[in-house]
Amino acid sequence: MRGKAKVNDETKVSLLYEGQPAEIRIDRFSDRPMRGTSARSRPSPRPFSPGPSSDISVYYAMVNLDTRGFGELPPGLSARVKFFVDAHRQ
Numbered sequence: 502m503r504g505k506a507k508v509n510d511e512t513k514v515s516l517l518y519e520g521q522p523a524e525i526r527i528d529r530f531s532d533r534p535m536r537g538t539s540a541r542s543r544p545s546p547r548p549f550s551p552g553p554s555s556d557i558s559v560y561y562a563m564v565n566l567d568t569r570g571f572g573e574l575p576p577g578l579s580a581r582v583k584f585f586v587d588a589h590r591q
Contacts, residue, residue: 502568503540506582508560516586517562525566527580536567539584 504525508514521539540563564582568574 502566502574504537504564504566504580504582506562506564508562511558511560513586514560514562517584522585523564524583524585525564525580526583527571527574527578529578530571533571535571537564537582539563540565 506523508517517539519539523537523539525535525537527533527535562582562584
């Protein structure tokens with residue numbers, strides 16, 4: 502399963518790489534963390550608001566989720582993703 506995570510800060514985008522470990526906490530199961538990995542090394546910016554005059558960008562990173570032990574998860578669940586930026590690239 503794959504999810505999309507919003508990256509709040511442009512400077513943090515440069516710290517992400519493909520295969521980077523992550524911890525996901527789905528709001529519905531907040532006491533049970535899920536493991537995952539970054540699926541893309543270079544998230545691309547998206548305009549924050551529609552229109553040609555928007556100069557604010559929001560960055561998204563795709564995350565591969567290890568859903569073992571969670572059964573069927575419905576789409577659209579809210580979650581928090583923590584990427585382990587201190588993890589070494591392999």
